[in-house]
Amino acid sequence: MTLAQAAGLRILVVDDEPAMVGAITALVGTAGHQVITAYDGEAALRRFEEEGPDLVLLDLAMPGRDGVDVCREIRRTSQTPVIVLTGEADELAKVEALDAGADDYVTKPFGKQELLARIRAVMRRHEAGETPAGGLHVGRLTLDTGRHEASVEGSVLALTRTEFALLAALASARGRVVPHDRLLAAGWPGDADPDPQWLKPHLARLRAKLEESGAPLPTSVRGVGYRLEATEE
Numbered sequence: 001m002t003l004a005q006a007a008g009l010r011i012l013v014v015d016d017e018p019a020m021v022g023a024i025t026a027l028v029g030t031a032g033h034q035v036i037t038a039y040d041g042e043a044a045l046r047r048f049e050e051e052g053p054d055l056v057l058l059d060l061a062m063p064g065r066d067g068v069d070v071c072r073e074i075r076r077t078s079q080t081p082v083i084v085l086t087g088e089a090d091e092l093a094k095v096e097a098l099d100a101g102a103d104d105y106v107t108k109p110f111g112k113q114e115l116l117a118r119i120r121a122v123m124r125r126h127e128a129g130e131t132p133a134g135g136l137h138v139g140r141l142t143l144d145t146g147r148h149e150a151s152v153e154g155s156v157l158a159l160t161r162t163e164f165a166l167l168a169a170l171a172s173a174r175g176r177v178v179p180h181d182r183l184l185a186a187g188w189p190g191d192a193d194p195d196p197q198w199l200k201p202h203l204a205r206l207r208a209k210l211e212e213s214g215a216p217l218p219t220s221v222r223g224v225g226y227r228l229e230a231t232e233e
Helices: 003-007 018-029 041-051 067-075 091-099 112-127 161-172 180-187 196-213
Strands: 010-014 034-038 055-059 082-086 104-107 136-138 141-144 149-152 218-221 225-228
Touching: 010 018, 010 041, 018 034, 018 055, 018 112, 034 041, 041 055, 041 067, 055 067, 055 112, 067 082, 067 091, 082 091, 082 112, 091 104, 104 112, 136 161, 141 161, 149 161, 161 180, 161 196, 161 218, 161 225, 180 196, 180 225, 196 218
Parallel strands: 010 034, 010 055, 055 082, 082 104
Antiparallel strands: 136 141, 141 149, 218 225
């Protein structure tokens, strides 16, 4: 079983065609993922804000607020992965969507295995801490993923590669719980079967460094994973 399948993602599916939403729901549901639905751009942004999904599958050609506009709006506040769904002739729309911050695209019609493979690939990149330029910000903490550098109000933290990868995975979730499996994949991407016991000591050392600098701290959610939340000033 793959990591993404084991985790059970919460996926926001956005398409103005109910039949397409139903088909996608059936496809990803067989892999153990939970689906949140929206049938237009405004509803998509509202559901995104309310539900905080792990991934968005977004149709481009919708009346009113189209997929490119929705993607651009999501990117204003979040780095949640977005895969756009396009028609075969939508070459310019694909480019525009990628420029707006989409992580990948799937051309209609598509099969189950292709869609699930694209989802796994995007989530692997996301879980490994690959984020757009500009970095991640959680309270006083800033992560520059391009330079693999974390800082608190300009003061750089001395983190190991694994500590930075774990911190990037937590920061990318923006306050939501990151399951143990996803943290293991982020911290040890080259290991096919990382030992869950590795997490606790690495996170303890990371927590000590963050606490010393006054940064937000990872908090354990028993039996599930960890979350990183900015404390109130």
